Amino acid sequence: MTMDQTRDVLDLFRLDGAVAVVTGGGTGIGRAIARGLASAGADVALAGRRPGPLAEVAAEIASLGRSSITVPTDVTVRADLDRLAEQTVAAFGPVTIWVNNAGGLQGEPMGVLSAVTEESWHTIFDRNLTAVWAASVVAQGVLADGGVIINVSSTAGSTRGAPGHGVYSAAKVAVNHLTQTLALECAPRRIRVNAIAPGHTQTEDYEEASGFTDRQFEKLGAKQPLGRLGQPDDFAAAAVFLASRASSWITGQILTISGTP
Secondary structure (H helix, E strand, O other), X not given: OOHHHHHHHHHOOOOOOOEEEEEOOOOHHHXXXXXXXXXXXXXXXXXXXXXXXXXXXXXXHHHOOOOEEEEEOOOOOHHHHHHHHHHHHHHHOOEEEEEEOOOOOOOOOOOOHHHOOHHHHHHHHHHHHHHHHHHHHHHHHHEEEEEEEEEEOOHHHOOOOXXXXXXXXXXXXXXXXXXHHHHHHHHHHOOEEEEEEEOOEOOHHHHHHHOOOHHHHHHHHHOOOOOOOXXXXXXXXXXXXHHOXXXXXXXXXXXXXXXXX
């Protein structure tokens, strides 16, 4: 392969002129994805519930020479999603990449299904499934033809049932199915819809939900085939790939990133 051919291949991953929305963009995987998209050339609208972390990511994006806006957003509130879309278009024009990353347990306890309260059930489903559906509906209203939706799912949505994780896993199974259905429904506009399914990843939400010490995380990581847990930055390149022309014939797929075969 010549130098020019190599350059042509690398250009497929560039996102110059792209406009991205990243929900849950202030921490964890969302933060890493937002920085990755910006490093590839995209301007980014950062959505999240806490202004402080969003401002920190905005400063990091500015250091990469890209622009961003921060929009305080609760993805379970439709009016917030509408405002996020409106402010992004007002700042940058039509959206080309929409990443539904916000999710997680958000402090809800894990437990066997017989012990889960109805309130916890609805909270987990609202955050991890209903919000993805609602955001995807809003996204279709502002996405340019040929745009991209990326959902952040979990390996919990593709493995066998696990006692104590039933509600979260069920929501992620549904996200995977939703991703595949959206891919078919959005295809006439050449909007591609894919998902990233992280395995065990040490994020702020995981640390809070598990209550593990650093030593316990080390032991868990040592049990993994590659000898470590996932880190948020492990998902940035995958998001760039799925957002770019390098994946122009890929839709309706769940990309598992777990450090395991």
